[in-house]
Amino acid sequence: MASTALDLKEDILRLKKERNAVILAHNYQVGPIQDIADYVGDSLGLAYQARETDAEVIAFCGVHFMAETAKILNPNKIVVLPDKDAGCSLEESCPADKLEAFLIESKEKNYYVIAYINCSGGVKALCDVICTSGNAVRIVEQAPADRPILFVPDANLGAWVMEQTGRKMDLWKGSCYVHVEFTRDSIQRIKDEHPDAVVVAHPECTTAVRLLADEVCSTEKMVHFCKNSPAKNIIVVTESGMLHRLQKEAPDKNLIPGPTDHCACADCRYMKMNTLEKLHACLDSLEPRVEMPEDIRQRAEAPILRMLEQSK
């Protein structure tokens, strides 16, 4: 039994080797998990890593839909998630049965359905193609011109993509509870405190917040932005875990977390459910595992593979 933080890390690495496991971590994970992971990235990068790994076990440090995506792409591998209750407000906002009922009701529209990857396997199985915030513009640009688009589940990301592409879409009314906590007032206040700072914001933020940003992009693109920006002070408007990665990649920059009206930064309670202790436990017991019915997995895999193909 590991007793100190150092023992715990060493024991995680021992178990990882014994289990022939790879540890994948999302950019929003706590610093100690990012530091021990084999790969840290956004949903798109993690999907590629999950597809390419030779490991027999994937320990996925993120939220459930991300681990489920890894399982969809790797049906013969064991995929474990440190905390099985690590959900997502965006995923919850679009249940598969509601989407299915809506598509039946609006059958005559013949929607081309694009789903942001932050959704369940059941929703993915109902869609034509998946996108991430990093490739959403490219995916929408490749949608058939003669069909109306339904974009699920994030209305804020969808609105931003419409601005970028000029393509009209019908938007499902879902949102990320973390990114909608940033307000025009909270971001304007921090800008006033740091008048020389530039602002980079995630497209899950509301339009009012995005309008205050110098750059709107996915978490992975934030890394490039922060490294290459001539500005010394950068206000980062996304979940707080991103600051850990950015500070490592751009150590010469002064990174300022975007505040909400109530807090100095925004934490996702789901992302923060994972801990080193739970990672250790799941590598030890190989539980909790992510499983799904094979017919849904197969139907969910096709739009993910289409996304990977269209992102090349």
Ligand code: SF4
């Ligand atoms: S930050 Fe938002 S979109 Fe990401 S997992 Fe948390 S609730 Fe879901």
